Amino acid sequence: MSRKTALFEQHEAAGAKFVDFAGWDMPIHYGSQLEEHHAVRQDAGMFDVSHMTPVDVRGAGATEWLRHLLANDVAKLKTPGKALYSCMLTEQGTVIDDLITYRMTDEWYRVVVNAGTTEKDVAWMQQQAPEGISVEPRHELCILAVQGPQAVAKAAPLLGDAGAAAAALKPFNAVSEGDWFIGRTGYTGEDGFEIIGLADAVQTLWDGLLAAGVRPCGLGARDTLRLEAGMNLYGQDMDESVTPLASGLAWTVSFDDADRDFIGRAALEAQRAAGGLPRFVGVLLEGRGVLRAHMAVATPQGEGELTSGGFSPTMGRSIGLARIPAGDAETVDVIIRGKPVPARIVNPPFVRLGKIRVPGLND
Amino acid sequence: MSDIPQDLKYAESHEWVREEGGGLVTIGISDHAQEALGDLVYVEVPDVGATVTVGDACAVVESVKAASDVYSPVDGEVVAVNEALADAPELINSEPYGEGWIMQVRLADANALDDLLDAEGYANAIADD
Known part of the structure; x- marks a missing residue:
């Protein structure tokens, strides 16, 4: 039901x-x-x-706890009402969910989580929460x-x-x-x-x-x-099998405060040190067809995969997001129904505030 | 309720066939099919001269949601394709039985249409969807 x-x-x-x-x-x-x-x-x-869930985090130590729970640093939220996009990670550095956290007071944060992940998110947060911190799904x-x-x-x-x-x-x-x-x-x-x-x-x-x-x-x-808008979708562009560093979300991970021990930090630092991270890129189809999630992407460095794909109504072209091997490829082939179709690597966003942002297609 | 013209034949896989005389038929997808697919954004038609057989995936229609194969409802040779769909795939949404036609086929066997559904049969088939 x-x-x-x-x-x-x-x-x-x-x-x-x-x-x-x-x-x-x-x-x-x-x-x-x-x-x-x-x-x-x-x-x-x-x-x-409304299928998404606001989760209220309350308690005297809310700020310090969220600095531990989330990969981005809520200490960046200097003023009441300020919002922060972050991933919540496993100890292995993989993505439990992506979410937005609003700092309302030092003792009240509101976190909005995805629908499909609400149950596991709340269970994880309640399990992690120390004495004195309440985690209440609304x-x-x-x-x-x-x-x-x-x-x-x-x-x-x-x-x-x-x-x-x-x-x-x-x-x-x-x-x-x-x-x-x-x-x-x-x-x-x-x-x-x-x-x-x-x-x-x-x-x-x-x-x-x-x-x-x-x-x-x-x-x-x-x-x-x-x-x-080049925004990731949880469950498609990232999930518990990949880290934010391999999902175009490195900008949401704050390593600045060396003393901040957030969940997943050690694993991400090890992944960063090892090098060879896959690229997470925007893809613009140059040939005919429509990009779809899970299509293979052939690059000179090996095969990658579209994590999202579809038709851009604003551009009248097909676009996608893809995870591809490290390298400097600027053009790739997407395998559509068994045939390679040329595509261009672009930096998301494709469209923002009503304007096409792809070089050569914007006016 | 979707539109199901009385004068056409239908396949259970949602293609329609119109007899044009002289062993020629025009083929497209039904109103029910276009509605289920949603806004169409890309259509891949077969090459003129291609041979099609019943049940073959011979064209692809892609909507904002997904790609879907179009199966040939007849055996024969493709003699014309709707070039307008390349720039205006939405014709299939707006006029599935008119400007949104997909291809014309010269039948290999003029009696082949006997196995297809009439309007009533197709209406019954999609009532179970």
Whole structure:
């Protein structure tokens, strides 16, 4: 029996087609994934991501504990409401999950984790937590992501007393006020909010956003938007078999404080010292076809694999992310249905804030 | 409810066949199939002159979601392909039975269509999906 979010009836009324995602009945699209994608790049769209879980970490030693639990350093969060993207690692340095941590006070952090990993994440965190630190999954809270160049203008007036503070947020900051917890964060490469609240408030917000012309968007558009933005997807681009250093996420691992003993640090340092790390790259298909996850990538240094692939609606081209052997290859062949098709290595993001960022394709 | 024109024949694998006379047929995929696939972004058609046999994967349609083979519902030789699909694969979404056709085949055996489903048979087949 799959689970439904508090917005299930809103999705049905909006004509959603549903898929099972990590045990949840979630909208894949509401008629046209391509139009939903363009709405987010050009105007505003909204995604029900209530299947993801806010987890509250509270206690006097929360900062020190999270500096141990996470590969990125929450000590970077100098001001209340500041957010940090990080991986949570095993002792072997492989990725349990990727998550966003908001520092609200020195004794309250909110961590938002993926749907499919919630159970193991919470179990791991509770197992790791020392006396005095509480780890509480907030299953009763819903999350609505409103994304696009017009997202802030359309959503802020519907957020009551929190609206003005939300509109004033800098990117990667959050505010908790009244019914709402609002982060200026997202997974699309566009401006916008991720809004956390209780079911009835989020239902009312959905209806208001719909009336304001914000387009309902499904998981399909969420995937093509994040791929264009060069953002990793847990379970596809990285998981418990690889480290962040082999997943394009070295920038999220903070080695700066030599005294900070975070879980997985020793393993990552050993991997770094050993050298020969695979490259994690963006791929732009030059020939015809569509890149898909798990296709083989032939390089002069040996074979790699696409971890994500798809069609970029903004570019009208096929793009992907790939893990390939160390080297300096600038062009590769992707094996599509047994045939090599030429592709170019590019640095993600492919698209950000409505603009194509790939050299030669941008204007 | 998807559109299933009465005058066409269908394969259970969701292709449609229209008799054009003179042993020629036009082939595409059904409205039901395009709806299940979602927005199409790429179509790979066979070469003109290629020989196709029943059940052969002869074309590929790729949507935002996934790649899907198109199986030939007949035996014969490809005499024309819809070149417009290269730049406008979405024609299959908007007009699966019209501008979104995929290929024309000269039948090897004019009686081969007898094994295909009529509209009612196809409607029953997809009712179980």
